[in-house]
Amino acid sequence: VQLVESGGGLVRAGDSLRLSCAASGTGPKPDVARWYRQAPGKQRELVAGITTGAGNTNYTNSVRGRFIISRDSNTVYLQMNSLKPEDTAVYYCMAKSLTHQIEYWGQGTQVTVSP
Numbered sequence: 001v002q003l004v005e006s007g008g009g010l011v012r013a014g015d016s017l018r019l020s021c022a023a024s025g026t027g028p029k030p031d032v033a034r035w036y037r038q039a040p041g042k043q044r045e046l047v048a049g050i051t052t053g054a055g056n057t058n059y060t061n062s063v064r065g066r067f068i069i070s071r072d073s074n075t076v077y078l079q080m081n082s083l084k085p086e087d088t089a090v091y092y093c094m095a096k097s098l099t100h101q102i103e104y105w106g107q108g109t110q111v112t113v114s115p
Contacts, residue, residue: 001026001095002023003094003104003105003106004021004022004107005020005021007019007020007108007109008091008110009111009112010112011111012114015084016035016079016082018077019080020069021035021076021095022074023074023076023077027097028097029050029097030095030104031051033050033069033093034046034096035078035092037093038089038092041084042089044063044092045060048060055070057069062083063087068080069107076093078091085115086113087110087111087113088112088113089110089111090111091108092105092108
């Protein structure tokens, strides 16, 4: 399974962006999909997750109420509203098959939020 992110860019504080993570290829079907981010000089952190079946979601506290994770058959989305400069980071999509303990990662997409 290959993951390709898109939708990043340079925006101003208060703006919105929607990231997409498109899956293709063959392999064990993921059970969960997550968005992570990594800012310069910081560790990668989990932003949001969703189960591919029931669509149950979870968010880190700093984005809850502003970001929304969703999915359709082959794509996971991250709708980011009310963006803040501290949201600036490279955003990565990850999908995981819990049964087979296999993770798939995208290449990352840069999100930059100016004050």
